[in-house]
Amino acid sequence: MTAAAGYITDVTYVPGFYAHMAPVALRHVAALNRVAPPRVAEGFRYLELGCGLGRSLTTLAAANPHGQFVGIDVNAEHTAAVERDVAAGGLRNVRVINAAFDAAPADLGSFDFIALHGIWSWVSPQVREDVLRVLDRHLAPGGLVLVSYNALPGWAHLQPIRGILRHYAALRQGDSVQRIKDALAYVVYIRDKHAKYFEDNPRAAAYVDALLTQDAKYLAHEYLNEHWTSFYVADVAAAFGAAGLPFVGSLPVHTNFWDLCVRPEFQELFRTTTNRLVTEAHKDFCANTAFRWDIFSRQPRTLADVEARLREADDLHFRVARPGTTLPWQANLGVVTSTVQGPLYQALLDALGDRSLRLSEIVAAEPFRATRPDDVARAVDAGVAMGLFEVAAGPLPDVTGNVTGRVSVPDAFNRALIASEALGGRAIALASRHTGTGHSIGDLEAVMLHELCERGRDGVADRVSARLATSGRTLQQQGRAVTDATEQAQLVAQACDTFLTTSVPALARLGIVATG
Numbered sequence: 001m002t003a004a005a006g007y008i009t010d011v012t013y014v015p016g017f018y019a020h021m022a023p024v025a026l027r028h029v030a031a032l033n034r035v036a037p038p039r040v041a042e043g044f045r046y047l048e049l050g051c052g053l054g055r056s057l058t059t060l061a062a063a064n065p066h067g068q069f070v071g072i073d074v075n076a077e078h079t080a081a082v083e084r085d086v087a088a089g090g091l092r093n094v095r096v097i098n099a100a101f102d103a104a105p106a107d108l109g110s111f112d113f114i115a116l117h118g119i120w121s122w123v124s125p126q127v128r129e130d131v132l133r134v135l136d137r138h139l140a141p142g143g144l145v146l147v148s149y150n151a152l153p154g155w156a157h158l159q160p161i162r163g164i165l166r167h168y169a170a171l172r173q174g175d176s177v178q179r180i181k182d183a184l185a186y187v188v189y190i191r192d193k194h195a196k197y198f199e200d201n202p203r204a205a206a207y208v209d210a211l212l213t214q215d216a217k218y219l220a221h222e223y224l225n226e227h228w229t230s231f232y233v234a235d236v237a238a239a240f241g242a243a244g245l246p247f248v249g250s251l252p253v254h255t256n257f258w259d260l261c262v263r264p265e266f267q268e269l270f271r272t273t274t275n276r277l278v279t280e281a282h283k284d285f286c287a288n289t290a291f292r293w294d295i296f297s298r299q300p301r302t303l304a305d306v307e308a309r310l311r312e313a314d315d316l317h318f319r320v321a322r323p324g325t326t327l328p329w330q331a332n333l334g335v336v337t338s339t340v341q342g343p344l345y346q347a348l349l350d351a352l353g354d355r356s357l358r359l360s361e362i363v364a365a366e367p368f369r370a371t372r373p374d375d376v377a378r379a380v381d382a383g384v385a386m387g388l389f390e391v392a393a394g395p396l397p398d399v400t401g402n403v404t405g406r407v408s409v410p411d412a413f414n415r416a417l418i419a420s421e422a423l424g425g426r427a428i429a430l431a432s433r434h435t436g437t438g439h440s441i442g443d444l445e446a447v448m449l450h451e452l453c454e455r456g457r458d459g460v461a462d463r464v465s466a467r468l469a470t471s472g473r474t475l476q477q478q479g480r481a482v483t484d485a486t487e488q489a490q491l492v493a494q495a496c497d498t499f500l501t502t503s504v505p506a507l508a509r510l511g512i513v514a515t516g
């Protein structure tokens with residue numbers, strides 16, 4: 001096993017897009033927490049520390065052509081892969097740097113956004129210091145930093161699994177992938193023989209099944225790093241606070257609403273707490289949080305009231321996420337099921353059903369004039385949290401109903417991605433310049449889209465079936481692999497039908513596909 005400061009470098013990571021890393025998501029969370037988000041209309045700068053294979057970096061760069069994106073990673077194979085994707089997608093706004101954080105070039109400049117996902121819990125205390133030094137030097141005043149980490153108490157009962165995986169892997173031969181496979185086989189063995197730890201911790205026993213579905217490269221990066229650890233929010237907030245970076249909020253959006261995260265019997269506890277970090281700590285226990293995405297800022301500028309938000313942070317656009325949504329709407333956000341109903345939400349559904357509006361336009365619209373702007377803003381933000389509304393960096397195209405005619409993908413980055421990743425075994429995210437973020441589709445959907453663009457609608461199901469057959473991939477039906485060719489062809493035909501009637505209009509609404 002080779003490692004840089006305790007971080008493995010002998011196997012590459014897996015590609016993945018994380019929507020929480022999008023500037024639009026960070027800006028929305030800042031605004032709803034009454035912190036002025038960085039202005040982006042004239043352009044902005046974004047740095048990803050530890051960009052891995054760069055799928056978030058490149059997708060966000062494609063979705064925000066007016067932003068400048070920089071990724072740093074110590075693994076040369078990772079940065080070379082990002083360079084290839086940058087070239088294939090024709091991206092002109094990405095710089096990739098192969099370096100450790102402590103060797104980041106002095107000419108990096110300052111950034112409005114700095115994001116690090118999958119770093120903080122997995123690197124040494126020294127590297128965490130290196131990260132804070134980069135933030136100190138390169139985060140602009142008012143800039144936002146996003147950091148993800150394994151959190152306590154959710155990780156507490158799983159921590160021994162990581163311990164045993166790492167200890168067992170260290171005894172094995174081969175590269176990190178081989179070692180983690182051997183270690184996982186050992187853990188399954190002792191779990192299946194009812195080792196007392198698993199008997200006493202049934203959720204840990206179930207967790208092993210989840211590990212078995214994961215890519216071995218992911219598992220190697222997750223579990224074999226020497227310094228892996230998990231943190232209480234208070235620890236991370238203290239480290240960032242000491243570096244002059246106060247807490248702003250967190251992602252997903254619902255985590256900013258404690259009433260969406262904890263059961264009603266805890267509500268009194270929260271109502272009597274005014275310190276946000278204490279609230280966060282309560283919440284992590286009441287919800288057994290295992291992973292956090294926290295946002296901090298340098299010299300955050302507070303927005304005193306909703307009027308200040310409407311004046312200074314009003315370039316986000318809101319729209320109903322799924323056309324045809326009706327009330328009551330239920331969302332289960334982990335611990336509690338929340339129900340959305342009532343006249344305010346009905347009016348919002350009507351106003352935002354087929355067009356996107358800015359918050360100032362919503363509060364000024366006739367149905368909302370009698371409602372306090374504060375209440376309207378909270379309903380919109382909570383609606384985003386519950387998946388009722390989507391938030392976008394700019395106005396969204398007005399596309400309604402069925403879309404017909406030729407399907408095309410206007411963006412070169414998206415075209416390159418569907419050509420290279422279709423049937424690659426994992427979801428891909430396509431960039432939308434309208435929303436400013438990426439939107440995931442399955443790898444089978446990617447092959448359908450590729451075929452539709454290349455050769456049109458006629459015979460698309462047959463062509464997708466043929467590609468499936470040559471790839472050797474089989475579809476799953478209710479957890480069973482479909483091996484019969486006729487059954488597989490029927491499933492593909494149904495999937496193509498659904499894709500054309502549901503997914504293509506949804507992608508057209510995002511401006512990712514064009515039709516006609």
Ligand SMILES: C[S@@+](CC[C@H](N)C(=O)[O-])C[C@H]1O[C@@H](n2cnc3c(N)ncnc32)[C@H](O)[C@@H]1O
Pocket residue numbers: 004005007013014015016018049050051052053054055056072073074075078099100101102116117118119122123127221
């Ligand atoms: C778990 S991966 C996450 C990759 C990416 N952020 C993502 O979400 O897909 C962690 C990445 O951090 C990089 N890394 C670890 N320690 C580093 C250091 N000291 N300097 C630069 N990169 C580092 C690794 O090479 C790896 O690509």
